Amino acid sequence: MSPKVGVAPVRREQIVRATIRCLARDGYTGLTMKKVARQARVSQGILHYYFRDKRAILVAALEAVVADLDRRVAAAQGSRQRDPRARLRALVGACLETAVEDRDVWVVFVEFWGEMMHDRELRAKNGAIYERTRRLIGRLVADGIRAGVFRPVETRSAAAIVLGLVDGISLQLAFDPEAFTLTAARRFCEDALVRYLGNAPAAT
Numbered sequence: 714m715s716p717k718v719g720v721a722p723v724r725r726e727q728i729v730r731a732t733i734r735c736l737a738r739d740g741y742t743g744l745t746m747k748k749v750a751r752q753a754r755v756s757q758g759i760l761h762y763y764f765r766d767k768r769a770i771l772v773a774a775l776e777a778v779v780a781d782l783d784r785r786v787a788a789a790q791g792s793r794q795r796d797p798r799a800r801l802r803a804l805v806g807a808c809l810e811t812a813v814e815d816r817d818v819w820v821v822f823v824e825f826w827g828e829m830m831h832d833r834e835l836r837a838k839n840g841a842i843y844e845r846t847r848r849l850i851g852r853l854v855a856d857g858i859r860a861g862v863f864r865p866v867e868t869r870s871a872a873a874i875v876l877g878l879v880d881g882i883s884l885q886l887a888f889d890p891e892a893f894t895l896t897a898a899r900r901f902c903e904d905a906l907v908r909y910l911g912n913a914p915a916a917t
Contacts, residue, residue: 725763725773728753732774737817741771741824768828772838775825778818779842785811797857801875804850805902808879812886813895819887847872857910864911871910878905 731753735744744767750760764770789803789810811818829835851872857863882902885892893901 721763724755724759726777728755728760728763728770729773729777732770733777733817733821736771736774736824737820741767741828744771746770768832768835771825771828772835774821775838775842778821781815781818782808782811796862797853797860798862801850801853801857801906802903804853805875805879805906806899808883809886809895809898809902812883813890816887819884823884843876846876850875854910866910874909875906878902 728749732744732749735748735752739748746757746760746764746767749767749770750757753760764773785807786804789807790800791803794800794803825835825839829839847869849872851868854863854866854868854871854875858865858868879902882898886895886898
């Protein structure tokens with residue numbers, strides 16, 4: 714039986730959020746459809762109506778945390794913020810803050826990465842997400858070059874470098890919080906970007 718009109722998106726979101734909690738607690742190897750159903754407080758029949766197996770639900774969890782991160786970045790940048798330095802700084806800051814405030818986001822990424830190493834379709838999914846993110850960062854870098862606030866660089870390579878910096882520091886914040894504070898992480902990233910792109914980020 715199909716769910717009532719308007720119920721399906723809410724129920725699906727409920728299941729995906731339950732999956733994220735299960736992944737954070739048990740990892741992908743410990744994830745079962747039964748555990749997700751119990752966490753979401755739905756029957757296994759309802760769960761299977763939305764997701765055929767735990768691989769499908771892992772993909773949905775990744776899509777959900779990517780959307781969460783997108784919203785954080787958009788909120789940090791603000792619709793009126795035009796300075797490419799400030800927008801890049803906001804993007805980096807939002808990712809670092811997420812690692813501290815919502816560690817489950819990075820748990821989902823790590824669990825997905827572990828599985829994608831043995832699954833071509835999952836690698837393609839991750840590759841598409843990373844390509845989109847590199848394009849986003851690349852546009853900010855290109856805007857900065859045109860505005861004269863960044864030195865001329867090859868934008869695709871620059872985007873990959875910036876993304877690598879953000880990923881690496883965010884992962885350490887999430888899984889080794891004793892390594893450095895959020896404030897120190899922000900300062901390190903800003904210093905690294907100044908050295909690489911050749912100009913100071915705009916003050917906030």
